[in-house]
Amino acid sequence: MKLDKAFKELEKELDAIEKMGDRQIIYNNIEALERTNNLISDFYVKYANKDGQIALEEFRKYDRGRKLKKRLAEALYVATREDNQLTRQILKDTFKRSYKGTVGVMEKAFQEKQAREVISIKKDYSSSSSVNKKIEGLSWADRNNRNRNKVVREINTKVIKGMENGETYHQVANKLVDALDIKMNDALTIARTEGHRVRSDAKEAALEEIHKAGGTANKKWLSMNDERVRTNHVDMHGQIVGMNEDFQSPSGASGPSPGNLGDPAEDINCRCVMVLTFEEKTMG
Secondary structure, three states, X not given: OHHHHHXXXXXXXXXXXXXXXXXXXXXXXXXXXXXXXXXXXXXXHHHOOOOOXXXXXXXXXXXXXXXXXXXXXXXXXXXXXXXXXXXXXXXXXXXXXXXHHHHHHHHHHHHHHHOOOOOOOOOOOOOHHHHOOOEOOEOHHXXXXXXXXXXXXXXXXXXXXXXXXXOOHHHHHHHHHHHHHHHHHHHHHXXXXXXXXXXXXXXXXXXXXXXXXXXXXXXXXEOOOOOOOOHHHXXXXXXXXXXXXXXXXXXXXXXXXXXXXXXXXXXXXXXXXXXXXXXXXXXX
Protein backbone atom coordinates (compact mmCIF):
# COMPACT_ATOMS: atom_id res chain seq x y z
CA MET A 1 0.00 0.00 0.00
CA LYS A 2 1.23 3.48 -0.84
CA LEU A 3 0.17 4.79 2.57
CA ASP A 4 2.12 2.06 4.34
CA LYS A 5 5.22 3.05 2.38
CA ALA A 6 4.77 6.75 3.17
CA PHE A 7 4.40 6.02 6.88
CA LYS A 8 7.45 3.78 6.86
CA GLU A 9 9.46 6.74 5.54
CA LEU A 10 8.07 8.86 8.39
CA GLU A 11 9.10 6.14 10.86
CA LYS A 12 12.68 6.39 9.57
CA GLU A 13 12.70 10.09 10.46
CA LEU A 14 11.31 9.30 13.91
CA ASP A 15 13.89 6.54 14.37
CA ALA A 16 16.61 9.11 13.64
CA ILE A 17 15.27 11.34 16.44
CA GLU A 18 15.29 8.35 18.79
CA LYS A 19 18.86 7.39 17.89
CA MET A 20 20.06 10.95 18.40
CA GLY A 21 18.36 10.95 21.79
CA ASP A 22 20.00 7.63 22.67
CA ARG A 23 23.42 9.09 21.91
CA GLN A 24 22.75 12.13 24.08
CA ILE A 25 21.58 10.02 27.03
CA ILE A 26 24.52 7.64 26.68
CA TYR A 27 26.97 10.55 26.58
CA ASN A 28 25.34 12.11 29.66
CA ASN A 29 25.68 8.87 31.59
CA ILE A 30 29.29 8.39 30.50
CA GLU A 31 29.97 11.83 31.94
CA ALA A 32 28.18 10.82 35.16
CA LEU A 33 30.39 7.74 35.40
CA GLU A 34 33.49 9.87 34.92
CA ARG A 35 32.41 12.33 37.62
CA THR A 36 31.56 9.66 40.18
CA ASN A 37 34.64 7.60 39.36
CA ASN A 38 36.84 10.68 39.84
CA LEU A 39 35.33 11.23 43.29
CA ILE A 40 36.19 7.68 44.30
CA SER A 41 39.61 7.72 42.63
CA ASP A 42 40.56 10.95 44.43
CA PHE A 43 39.41 9.42 47.71
CA TYR A 44 41.73 6.44 47.22
CA VAL A 45 44.65 8.67 46.19
CA LYS A 46 44.28 10.64 49.42
CA TYR A 47 43.48 7.93 51.94
CA ALA A 48 44.48 4.45 50.69
CA ASN A 49 47.37 2.61 52.38
CA LYS A 50 50.27 0.90 50.60
CA ASP A 51 48.04 -2.15 49.94
CA GLY A 52 45.54 -0.01 48.08
CA GLN A 53 42.93 -0.26 50.82
CA ILE A 54 41.28 2.37 52.95
CA ALA A 55 41.35 1.64 56.66
CA LEU A 56 37.93 1.93 58.29
CA GLU A 57 39.17 4.61 60.69
CA GLU A 58 40.47 6.67 57.73
CA PHE A 59 37.17 6.23 55.92
CA ARG A 60 35.16 7.45 58.88
CA LYS A 61 37.59 10.12 60.07
CA TYR A 62 36.20 13.67 59.85
CA ASP A 63 32.98 12.19 58.43
CA ARG A 64 34.76 11.51 55.11
CA GLY A 65 32.63 8.50 54.17
CA ARG A 66 29.33 10.28 54.70
CA LYS A 67 30.53 13.29 52.72
CA LEU A 68 31.59 11.02 49.84
CA LYS A 69 28.18 9.34 49.82
CA LYS A 70 26.53 12.76 49.63
CA ARG A 71 28.75 13.91 46.75
CA LEU A 72 28.09 10.70 44.80
CA ALA A 73 24.35 11.09 45.29
CA GLU A 74 24.53 14.74 44.18
CA ALA A 75 26.36 13.70 40.99
CA LEU A 76 23.58 11.23 40.21
CA TYR A 77 20.92 13.88 40.88
CA VAL A 78 22.62 16.15 38.33
CA ALA A 79 22.87 13.34 35.78
CA THR A 80 19.22 12.37 36.20
CA ARG A 81 18.10 15.98 35.88
CA GLU A 82 19.96 16.11 32.57
CA ASP A 83 18.41 12.77 31.52
CA ASN A 84 14.99 14.26 32.18
CA GLN A 85 15.74 17.43 30.21
CA LEU A 86 17.05 15.39 27.28
CA THR A 87 14.08 13.02 27.37
CA ARG A 88 11.58 15.87 27.45
CA GLN A 89 13.14 17.43 24.35
CA ILE A 90 13.23 14.06 22.58
CA LEU A 91 9.52 13.53 23.30
CA LYS A 92 8.58 17.04 22.15
CA ASP A 93 10.57 16.66 18.92
CA THR A 94 9.08 13.21 18.33
CA PHE A 95 5.50 14.38 18.82
CA LYS A 96 5.97 17.40 16.57
CA ARG A 97 7.51 15.39 13.71
CA SER A 98 5.06 12.51 14.06
CA TYR A 99 2.06 14.85 14.01
CA LYS A 100 3.23 17.03 11.14
CA GLY A 101 4.44 14.02 9.17
CA THR A 102 1.10 12.25 9.58
CA VAL A 103 -0.81 15.35 8.52
CA GLY A 104 1.39 15.73 5.44
CA VAL A 105 0.99 12.10 4.40
CA MET A 106 -2.77 12.13 4.87
CA GLU A 107 -3.43 15.45 3.14
CA LYS A 108 -1.62 14.13 0.09
CA ALA A 109 -3.45 10.80 0.34
CA PHE A 110 -6.86 12.48 0.49
CA GLN A 111 -5.97 14.68 -2.46
CA GLU A 112 -4.92 11.69 -4.55
CA LYS A 113 -7.89 9.59 -3.40
CA GLN A 114 -10.52 12.15 -4.25
CA ALA A 115 -8.72 14.05 -7.02
CA ARG A 116 -9.08 17.35 -5.21
CA GLU A 117 -7.83 19.03 -2.05
CA VAL A 118 -10.62 17.85 0.21
CA ILE A 119 -9.38 18.77 3.65
CA SER A 120 -7.02 21.15 5.34
CA ILE A 121 -5.80 19.66 8.60
CA LYS A 122 -4.59 21.69 11.58
CA LYS A 123 -0.81 21.93 11.16
CA ASP A 124 0.25 22.34 14.80
CA TYR A 125 -0.86 20.51 17.91
CA SER A 126 0.33 20.87 21.51
CA SER A 127 2.48 17.98 22.72
CA SER A 128 2.03 18.88 26.40
CA SER A 129 -0.69 16.36 27.26
CA SER A 130 1.19 13.48 25.64
CA VAL A 131 4.64 14.41 26.93
CA ASN A 132 3.40 14.88 30.51
CA LYS A 133 1.11 11.84 30.58
CA LYS A 134 1.15 9.76 33.76
CA ILE A 135 0.86 5.99 33.69
CA GLU A 136 -0.29 4.27 36.88
CA GLY A 137 0.13 7.61 38.66
CA LEU A 138 3.74 8.16 37.61
CA SER A 139 5.26 10.30 34.87
CA TRP A 140 8.34 9.09 32.99
CA ALA A 141 10.37 11.67 34.98
CA ASP A 142 9.04 10.16 38.21
CA ARG A 143 10.26 6.75 37.04
CA ASN A 144 13.68 8.16 36.12
CA ASN A 145 13.93 9.70 39.59
CA ARG A 146 12.85 6.44 41.22
CA ASN A 147 15.48 4.54 39.24
CA ARG A 148 18.10 7.07 40.31
CA ASN A 149 17.22 6.43 43.95
CA LYS A 150 17.62 2.71 43.30
CA VAL A 151 21.11 3.28 41.92
CA VAL A 152 22.04 5.50 44.87
CA ARG A 153 21.08 2.61 47.15
CA GLU A 154 23.11 0.24 44.97
CA ILE A 155 26.17 2.46 45.34
CA ASN A 156 25.70 2.74 49.10
CA THR A 157 25.33 -1.02 49.61
CA LYS A 158 28.06 -2.17 47.22
CA VAL A 159 30.50 0.65 46.46
CA ILE A 160 30.58 2.39 49.85
CA LYS A 161 30.37 -0.88 51.77
CA GLY A 162 33.15 -2.26 49.59
CA MET A 163 35.36 0.68 50.52
CA GLU A 164 34.55 0.18 54.22
CA ASN A 165 35.39 -3.52 53.90
CA GLY A 166 38.85 -2.87 52.50
CA GLU A 167 38.28 -3.42 48.79
CA THR A 168 40.76 -1.85 46.37
CA TYR A 169 39.96 0.96 43.97
CA HIS A 170 39.67 -1.40 41.00
CA GLN A 171 37.23 -3.66 42.84
CA VAL A 172 35.07 -0.70 43.82
CA ALA A 173 35.32 0.93 40.38
CA ASN A 174 33.91 -2.21 38.72
CA LYS A 175 30.91 -2.09 41.05
CA LEU A 176 30.42 1.59 40.21
CA VAL A 177 30.38 0.78 36.49
CA ASP A 178 27.73 -1.89 37.08
CA ALA A 179 25.57 0.54 39.06
CA LEU A 180 25.83 3.31 36.45
CA ASP A 181 25.06 0.82 33.67
CA ILE A 182 21.75 0.12 35.43
CA LYS A 183 20.97 3.83 35.51
CA MET A 184 21.84 4.37 31.85
CA ASN A 185 19.86 1.36 30.63
CA ASP A 186 16.83 2.41 32.67
CA ALA A 187 17.02 5.94 31.22
CA LEU A 188 17.29 4.57 27.66
CA THR A 189 14.37 2.19 28.16
CA ILE A 190 12.18 5.00 29.48
CA ALA A 191 13.12 7.38 26.65
CA ARG A 192 12.52 4.74 23.97
CA THR A 193 9.26 3.46 25.44
CA GLU A 194 7.87 6.95 26.01
CA GLY A 195 9.09 8.12 22.62
CA HIS A 196 7.23 5.28 20.97
CA ARG A 197 4.06 6.10 22.89
CA VAL A 198 4.36 9.76 21.90
CA ARG A 199 4.70 8.80 18.22
CA SER A 200 1.38 7.01 18.48
CA ASP A 201 -0.26 9.80 20.48
CA ALA A 202 0.67 12.28 17.74
CA LYS A 203 -0.90 10.08 15.06
CA GLU A 204 -4.02 9.75 17.21
CA ALA A 205 -4.15 13.55 17.48
CA ALA A 206 -3.73 13.89 13.71
CA LEU A 207 -6.53 11.39 13.15
CA GLU A 208 -8.83 13.44 15.39
CA GLU A 209 -8.03 16.58 13.38
CA ILE A 210 -8.60 14.69 10.12
CA HIS A 211 -12.04 13.73 11.37
CA LYS A 212 -12.80 17.34 12.37
CA ALA A 213 -11.76 18.44 8.88
CA GLY A 214 -14.20 16.00 7.27
CA GLY A 215 -11.90 13.10 6.48
CA THR A 216 -12.20 9.45 7.47
CA ALA A 217 -9.48 6.87 7.95
CA ASN A 218 -8.81 3.72 9.92
CA LYS A 219 -5.82 2.65 12.04
CA LYS A 220 -3.52 -0.23 11.14
CA TRP A 221 -1.02 -2.08 13.38
CA LEU A 222 2.33 -2.99 11.84
CA SER A 223 4.98 -5.03 13.65
CA MET A 224 8.68 -5.06 12.81
CA ASN A 225 8.43 -8.71 11.69
CA ASP A 226 11.70 -9.79 13.30
CA GLU A 227 12.70 -12.21 16.05
CA ARG A 228 12.52 -9.48 18.73
CA VAL A 229 8.80 -8.85 18.27
CA ARG A 230 6.50 -10.20 20.99
CA THR A 231 4.42 -13.17 19.85
CA ASN A 232 1.23 -11.24 20.61
CA HIS A 233 2.34 -8.37 18.40
CA VAL A 234 3.28 -10.71 15.56
CA ASP A 235 -0.34 -11.90 15.70
CA MET A 236 -1.57 -8.29 15.65
CA HIS A 237 0.36 -7.39 12.48
CA GLY A 238 -2.07 -5.98 9.91
CA GLN A 239 -4.94 -5.53 12.40
CA ILE A 240 -7.17 -2.63 11.28
CA VAL A 241 -9.63 -0.81 13.56
CA GLY A 242 -11.73 2.33 13.36
CA MET A 243 -10.42 5.72 14.45
CA ASN A 244 -12.12 5.56 17.87
CA GLU A 245 -11.58 1.85 18.40
CA ASP A 246 -8.89 -0.08 20.25
CA PHE A 247 -6.47 -2.66 18.96
CA GLN A 248 -6.90 -6.06 20.60
CA SER A 249 -3.99 -8.18 21.79
CA PRO A 250 -4.35 -11.97 22.16
CA SER A 251 -3.38 -11.40 25.82
CA GLY A 252 -6.63 -9.51 26.38
CA ALA A 253 -4.94 -6.12 26.60
CA SER A 254 -6.33 -3.39 24.38
CA GLY A 255 -5.58 0.20 23.55
CA PRO A 256 -5.70 2.87 20.86
CA SER A 257 -2.15 2.37 19.52
CA PRO A 258 1.20 0.61 19.98
CA GLY A 259 2.75 1.58 23.30
CA ASN A 260 -0.69 2.43 24.67
CA LEU A 261 -2.19 -0.97 25.52
CA GLY A 262 -2.02 -0.22 29.22
CA ASP A 263 0.07 -3.26 30.14
CA PRO A 264 3.83 -2.89 30.73
CA ALA A 265 4.35 -6.40 29.35
CA GLU A 266 2.86 -5.16 26.06
CA ASP A 267 4.18 -1.59 26.03
CA ILE A 268 7.78 -1.52 27.32
CA ASN A 269 10.26 -1.50 24.43
CA CYS A 270 7.44 -2.05 21.91
CA ARG A 271 8.64 -1.14 18.39
CA CYS A 272 5.39 -1.73 16.50
CA VAL A 273 3.91 1.24 14.67
CA MET A 274 0.47 2.54 13.84
CA VAL A 275 -0.28 3.83 10.35
CA LEU A 276 -3.45 5.35 8.97
CA THR A 277 -5.19 3.58 6.14
CA PHE A 278 -8.22 3.61 3.86
CA GLU A 279 -8.40 -0.18 4.05
CA GLU A 280 -11.46 -1.84 5.57
CA LYS A 281 -11.47 -2.80 9.23
CA THR A 282 -10.43 -6.31 10.22
CA MET A 283 -11.76 -5.95 13.78
CA GLY A 284 -15.10 -4.87 15.14
